[in-house]
Amino acid sequence: MKAAVLKSFGSALAIEDIPEPVLGTGEIIVDVAASRVLPYSNEVFSGKRQYLLDLPVVPGPGAIGRVHAVGPDATHLTPGDWVYCDPTVRSRDNVLAPDITLQGLSAGGDGGLRLQKYFRDGAWAERMRLPTENAIALGPIAPDEAASWCAMGTCLVPYGGWVAANLRPGETALVSGATGNFGSAAVAVALAMGAPWVVAPGRNEAMLADLVHRFGDRVRPVKLTGNEVDDRQRMLAAAPGPIDCVMDIMPPSVTTATARAAAMTVRRNGRVVLMGGVGMLGGAGLDLPYPWIMRNCITIHGVWMYPREAIPRMIGLVRAGLLDLAGFDVTAFPLARANEAVAHAAANGGPFRMTVLKPS
Incomplete structure (x- = not known):
């Protein structure tokens, strides 16, 4: 499958074929429809932000996509369902203080780096693998709405702060x-x-x-x-x-x-x-x-990021018309133009402006 790969800090993204993700227990594979390009992605990829990111890696924190395959522990999601792919991956062996990695972006400390060794590749590929609990059902949407729904990733971050407070x-x-x-x-x-x-x-x-x-x-x-x-x-x-x-x-x-x-x-x-x-x-x-x-x-x-239960609540705010994701001005790029998308996002990162990649 095609993917954008960051091989070294300061280098351009390489658009190349990589192996398809392999499904394991407790995991879901998603066909990626659209993924945000953060306005400061260029600062991450250059090394300026000094994020903990083990290279090479497929970047891309979060996505909107459709379920391609599910593991044996998934009892509600089925292939074809639209989902929000939450990039906040938490270790499963410490309930009170889990290590965190942001899939395709950064790790939160040494434990997060160990987690990143496995859940490393993000959404800038035709398909991605993520933990079962990180695929949250959106309900039915039209395919051309996927890019706008990517604004969930931007809104969820401050929502996590408001919820905490x-x-x-x-x-x-x-x-x-x-x-x-x-x-x-x-x-x-x-x-x-x-x-x-x-x-x-x-x-x-x-x-x-x-x-x-x-x-x-x-x-x-x-x-x-x-x-x-x-x-x-x-x-x-x-x-x-x-x-x-x-x-x-x-x-x-x-x-x-x-x-x-x-x-x-x-x-x-x-x-x-x-x-x-x-x-x-x-x-x-x-x-x-x-x-x-x-x-x-x-x-x-x-507060770093948001609790998992914030995601369905935010979907509810959107479905109720209280939060209008259509208010975001979206510029979309195909995967082959990922480097252009990163440059565009850096130059157009103001309020309610969003750059997205559409890998499929």
């Missing part, structure tokens, strides 16, 4: 990083979950205006100045009332002062979710004041 209907949220790919999705998901207002700070005024155009005055934009104290006051002033929950989903290039300015807008007894890449490339720590955390009873959640 128990964001409730009627609560005001703030998204630090609202003008980015995942941050803009965090705004949409918070509104779908019943937040009456979402404070959206950012530097790009055009992207802030686009959020307001999409969602109306439930989005409260804030133009950041770079001054930590001033920016915090501007965010507080934009909120109609107390800010119940803050999510930071900034990229690694952002300073910790920017993240701290947003985090410290949260009300007494509020929650802060850290999901971004701040500090991953070195630099100062977040340095949140101990007395502020303690005396204001602040809860801080570090």
Whole structure:
């Protein structure tokens, strides 16, 4: 079968024939219809992001596809069913603290690397193998809808953060990083979950205006100045009332002062979710004041990805019309043009823009 293969960091993807995946117990093989190309894929493939990724590898975190074959432990899925292929693969021998690897993207530590040795290849191939529990039924969709359903992968990441922080209907949220790919999705998901207002700070005024155009005055934009104290006051002033929950989903290039300015807008007894890449490339720590955390009873959640049960819930939000995946502007590339797709994603990674590969 055809696949895109990353053989060394800094090299172009090779489009070549590789062996078909072999089905084992506890596994499913899926015919890949569409897979996201993350806006920062070029930074992963160049080695700039320093992700734990054992090469050579077929990249591609997550996909929409149809079941090709199932193992003996699958009792509901059958060949032909449409599924979301969850890239978050967890080890099965430690319920409380499983090791995690993101199939086709990165491992979470040494245990994740060992897991990656087996579940290594991602979705940028005509077929992929994944654990049975990572293929989640979508229900019937039209084949030309597969690319739009790939936006599930973008929306699920911030949804995992909101779930961890128990964001409730009627609560005001703030998204630090609202003008980015995942941050803009965090705004949409918070509104779908019943937040009456979402404070959206950012530097790009055009992207802030686009959020307001999409969602109306439930989005409260804030133009950041770079001054930590001033920016915090501007965010507080934009909120109609107390800010119940803050999510930071900034990229690694952002300073910790920017993240701290947003985090410290949260009300007494509020929650802060850290999901971004701040500090991953070195630099100062977040340095949140101990007395502020303690005396204001602040809860801080570090969240990587999402629990598995979040996936069918998000499918429900989409099916109910609360979250509109059709709002994403999709540009699709065939597998043979995978390198062009990576370049396109890097240059077009703004809010509600999505680049996908269609291997089939």
